Amino acid sequence: MDTMPTPKRPPQPPxxxxxxxxxVVIMLILAGxxxxxxxxxxxxxxxxxxxxxxxxxxxxxxxxxxxTISGNTLRGEFKVPxxxxxxxxxxxxxELSEYLAKNLDAxxxxxxxxxxxxxxxxxxxxxxxxxxxxxxxxxAGFWMTLRRARDPLGGGFLGGFSKSxxxxxxxxxxxxxxxxxxxxxxxKQDLQEIVxxxxxxxxxxxxxxxxxxxxxxxxxxxxxxxxxxxxxxxxAGVPFFSISGSEFIQMFVGVGASRVRDLFKTxxxxxxxxxxxxxxxAVGRVRGAGLGGGHDxxxxxxxxxxxxxxxxxxxxxxxxxxxxxxxxxxDPALLRPxxxxxxxxxxxPNQKARRALFEVHTKHVPLAADVDLDRLAGATVGLTxxxxxxxxxxxxxWATRHDKTAVDSSDFDYARDKVLMGPKREEVLTGREKKxxxxxxxxxxxxxxLLPGVDKLHKVTIIPRGRALGVTQLVPEEDRMNIGESxxxxxxxxxxxxxxxxxxxxxxxxxxxxxxxxxxxxxxRKMVAHWGMSDKLGPxxxxxxxxxxxxxxxxxxxREFSDRTAQIxxxxxxxxLNEAADRATKLLTDNRDKLDRLAxxxxxxxxxxxxxxxxxxxxxxxxxxxxxxxxxxxxxxxxDATRPE
Numbered sequence: 001m002d003t004m005p006t007p008k009r010p011p012q013p014p015x016x017x018x019x020x021x022x023x024v025v026i027m028l029i030l031a032g033x034x035x036x037x038x039x040x041x042x043x044x045x046x047x048x049x050x051x052x053x054x055x056x057x058x059x060x061x062x063x064x065x066x067x068t069i070s071g072n073t074l075r076g077e078f079k080v081p082x083x084x085x086x087x088x089x090x091x092x093x094x095e096l097s098e099y100l101a102k103n104l105d106a107x108x109x110x111x112x113x114x115x116x117x118x119x120x121x122x123x124x125x126x127x128x129x130x131x132x133x134x135x136x137x138x139x140a141g142f143w144m145t146l147r148r149a150r151d152p153l154g155g156g157f158l159g160g161f162s163k164s165x166x167x168x169x170x171x172x173x174x175x176x177x178x179x180x181x182x183x184x185x186x187x188k189q190d191l192q193e194i195v196x197x198x199x200x201x202x203x204x205x206x207x208x209x210x211x212x213x214x215x216x217x218x219x220x221x222x223x224x225x226x227x228x229x230x231x232x233x234x235x236a237g238v239p240f241f242s243i244s245g246s247e248f249i250q251m252f253v254g255v256g257a258s259r260v261r262d263l264f265k266t267x268x269x270x271x272x273x274x275x276x277x278x279x280x281x282a283v284g285r286v287r288g289a290g291l292g293g294g295h296d297x298x299x300x301x302x303x304x305x306x307x308x309x310x311x312x313x314x315x316x317x318x319x320x321x322x323x324x325x326x327x328x329x330x331d332p333a334l335l336r337p338x339x340x341x342x343x344x345x346x347x348x349p350n351q352k353a354r355r356a357l358f359e360v361h362t363k364h365v366p367l368a369a370d371v372d373l374d375r376l377a378g379a380t381v382g383l384t385x386x387x388x389x390x391x392x393x394x395x396x397x398w399a400t401r402h403d404k405t406a407v408d409s410s411d412f413d414y415a416r417d418k419v420l421m422g423p424k425r426e427e428v429l430t431g432r433e434k435k436x437x438x439x440x441x442x443x444x445x446x447x448x449x450l451l452p453g454v455d456k457l458h459k460v461t462i463i464p465r466g467r468a469l470g471v472t473q474l475v476p477e478e479d480r481m482n483i484g485e486s487x488x489x490x491x492x493x494x495x496x497x498x499x500x501x502x503x504x505x506x507x508x509x510x511x512x513x514x515x516x517x518x519x520x521x522x523x524x525r526k527m528v529a530h531w532g533m534s535d536k537l538g539p540x541x542x543x544x545x546x547x548x549x550x551x552x553x554x555x556x557x558x559r560e561f562s563d564r565t566a567q568i569x570x571x572x573x574x575x576x577l578n579e580a581a582d583r584a585t586k587l588l589t590d591n592r593d594k595l596d597r598l599a600x601x602x603x604x605x606x607x608x609x610x611x612x613x614x615x616x617x618x619x620x621x622x623x624x625x626x627x628x629x630x631x632x633x634x635x636x637x638x639x640d641a642t643r644p645e
Contacts, residue, residue, distance in 0.1 A: 048089045050082075055094045058082065059111050066114035072096045074104075076113075177234040181227055182360040182385070183353025190344050191215070191232050194319055198236035198272050201317050212341030213309055214320040216280075218327045219346030222386030225323035228346065229276045232321065239273040241266065245282035248301045256283070256301030264308040264318075272317030280322040285329045302331060309339045348384055351377050357385050361392040368408035376412055379458070381476040383419070391415045421473055422465045435603060436502060436510055437462045437470045442599035443501025443588055444472035447494035449613065450587060450621045453487030454494045457620070461607040469512055472498075485533050488523060492580035493587065495520045500584040501595060524576040525569070534572045542569060594618075 050058075058064050058078060067076035074094040081088035096104070108115050178188050197204055197211040204211055217225040233240030243263065248256040267275045287299050309320060322340065324330065334340060349357060354377040362373070380388060394415035399407040445460040455474035462470040499513040527533040529542040542561045588595050594617040601616050602608055608616070 048092050050092045050094055052094055052096070054082070055092070056107065059107060059113060062111065064111075064113050066116070067108065068116045068118060069096075069104075070118045176227060176231050178231050180360070181224060181231050182356035183349045184224060184228070184346065185353075187228065187344055187346055188231075190342070191228060192235075194232055195235045198238050198274070198317060198319065201272070211319070213338065214322065214340035215342045215344060216327070216335070216340040217321065217323040217344050217346055219325060220348060220384060221325050222384035223346045223348060224385045225325075225346050226276075226278055227385075229274070229278075229321045229323065232319075233274045233276075236272075236274065239267075239270045240276065241270075241273060242276045242278065245277055245279045245284065248283050249298060256297055257304035260301060260304040260308060267318050273319075275318060275320045277320070277322045279324065280334075281324045281326040281329055284322075284324075284331055284334050286331050302334070306333055306339065348382060351381070354380055354383065354388060357388045358392070361389050362407075365392060365396055366406040368406040370409045371407065371412065372409070376416075379416065379475050387419060391419050394418055417459070417465075417473070421461075421471045422467070424463055424465055433469075434462065435599075436506060437512065438603040439501045439505050439595070439599045440498040440510070440512060441470040441472050442595055442602055443497040443499075443584070444494065445602075445608075445613065446501075446591060446595055446598060446617070447497035447584065447587065448472065448474055449617065450591065451490040451494055452622050453484070453490040457610050457613060459607065459609050460602065460613070462602055463606050468515070485527070488527055488533070489576070489580065492520050492523060492576065493583045495523075496577070496581045497584040497588060500581060501588055501599075504585060504588055504592075504595075505599075520577055520580065521573065524573045524580075527576065528572045529569050536572055537565070537568055542566075 055064075055074070063079050063082070064076055065079055067074055069075075072095060074096055076092060077090045078092060079090075081090055105115075178192075181188065194211065194215060201211075217228060219225055229242075230240065241263065248259050263275065267273045283298055283301050284305070285298070285302075287302065320340070327335075327343075335343070355373055358373045358376055380391070383391070391412070392415070395407050395411040398414050399411040404411070441460050441462055445457055448454045448457040455476045457472070458475040459473045460471070461473075465471050495516050499509055499516055502508065502510050502513070528537060532539045532541065542565060597616050598608075598613070601612075605612075614620070
């Protein structure tokens with residue numbers, strides 16, 4: 001790897017001439033008040049207080065030359081300190097009453113004492129002035145500091161707001177590489193070109209090629225977008241600046257744009273470098289849309305990002321990576337060529353990738369001999385890399401809780417159930433409630449067992465887990481990218497089979513089927529309005545916008561079809577659901593003996609896996625169209641033979 005030049009440190013602004021910060025101003029004001037108070041006290045207490053009798057004796061002896069009367073206070077100076085003490089103060093003060101003040105004039109006039117009368121002052125005006133001046137000074141200082149905070153080079157205690165809070169990782173830090181990213185081989189190939197450009201830019205410039213300025217990583221949460229960005233930096237060996245989109249937005253207008261300028265300037269000074277913006281949808285949503293119009297601060301920040309990406313010169317080797325799980329809400333100006341030229345989809349891992357993820361996350365976990373990573377990968381369809389990491393961690397914690405020396409397959413089964421079905425609850429079902437829940441879940445299990453096209457039954461339980469009183473867990477045998485109409489209809493029957501079992505056995509429905517109805521209705525509506533699986537409506541898409549108005553889309557629901565068409569959609573959805581409910585009732589009626597046996601055993605044991613279900617009601621129906629019962633039995637036997645004991 002070629003050695004990269006040491007990035008030049010940006011020059012620091014001079015410190016001379018900067019205004020004082022707000023804490024310093026406050027401290028100076030408080031110190032001034034303290035000095036003024038001390039002087040006032042010293043002035044008030046500089047004279048010795050004497051009694052009126054002593055004052056009269058000194059006047060009669062001719063030791064007082066002049067006095068000043070202010071209200072009920074008389075001040076003056078002795079010619080000679082009383083008592084003959086030269087160190088004693090000559091100034092004195094006498095507190096007068098109204099009665100004494102009446103006879104005082106004659107006494108002073110008789111002995112030739114010069115008298116001055118002043119209006120009384122108690123310091124109220126001075127204190128009132130201070131009380132008004134201090135808040136005004138504080139407000140003025142805060143306003144001046146706030147104004148300078150909007151300047152990227154400004155001072156004050158808010159000056160740091162304009163600085164980018166991006167974290168910098170260098171080659172000295174322990175960065176990840178592509179070897180630490182399991183699976184995602186196609187994605188890593190797309191990003192390898194970025195790495196090659198950062199290592200050797202002249203290689204691409206030789207033939208006039210231009211490497212994309214920006215790469216947008218799109219995918220569901222937990223699929224490894226942030227990890228991929230750090231792996232690119234680790235492979236290229238260049239400085240890596242990471243920031244979240246929400247860190248640009250502050251309560252002060254203009255701070256976000258200032259942070260963007262500072263971030264891009266820092267990245268340019270350290271080029272070649274990688275600038276990573278995580279969750280860019282927080283600042284890059286469509287401008288001027290949503291409830292209440294646009295957000296001024298967010299739009300200013302987005303405009304600055306667009307301007308900075310356009311300002312990259314060909315000589316500046318700065319690649320902008322961004323990650324989002326909401327690419328649909330991003331502004332089109334952000335996605336056009338010249339900004340984020342390349343869009344890379346980071347999807348959920350397939351079975352091969354999940355196998356590699358288990359290998360990576362169990363690298364430092366002692367595994368027992370019965371742990372089969374291929375089986376774990378096959379039983380975790382739909383889980384992301386973050387989910388698998390969490391599953392391995394939960395298995396290790398559970399094994400540690402039971403003082404095991406290695407993590408075995410039972411620990412992974414526990415962790416998988418906890419991740420997929422939720423943790424166990426403390427509630428215990430009894431009586432009729434337990435029996436009804438057992439029949440409900442037995443109906444689901446029997447539907448999954450007998451209907452083709454439904455995912456394979458893995459486990460059924462009536463132990464309350466998560467937010468459900470019972471759970472029927474299905475595990476797909478393979479990664480499916482598409483699904484046919486017949487399989488969807490069978491899934492509707494499976495979903496409604498629990499509710500049908502309640503009605504068949506107890507003569508009524510329970511409130512526990514709410515989630516089933518929601519799922520079934522959602523599938524039926526998509527079949528009719530989205531996928532054209534209705535002969536009455538025909539091959540037309542009648543999807544409506546269900547965007548929340550705060551997500552940067554329209555406030556109202558967009559609908560491009562008539563009320564008559566909406567009525568037909570509702571009628572077709574009702575028809576599909578009613579037909580599925582009738583099929584579920586007929587299926588359970590024809591197999592009532594299996595339903596009763598399964599429900600009774602489930603009520604006793606509270607949890608059954610697929611092998612126990614086989615022993616109770618026999619082998620499952622063929623999983624796919626064209627598969628015979630013998631093929632299904634042979635396939636099940638092969639899977640059971642490879643299952644660890």
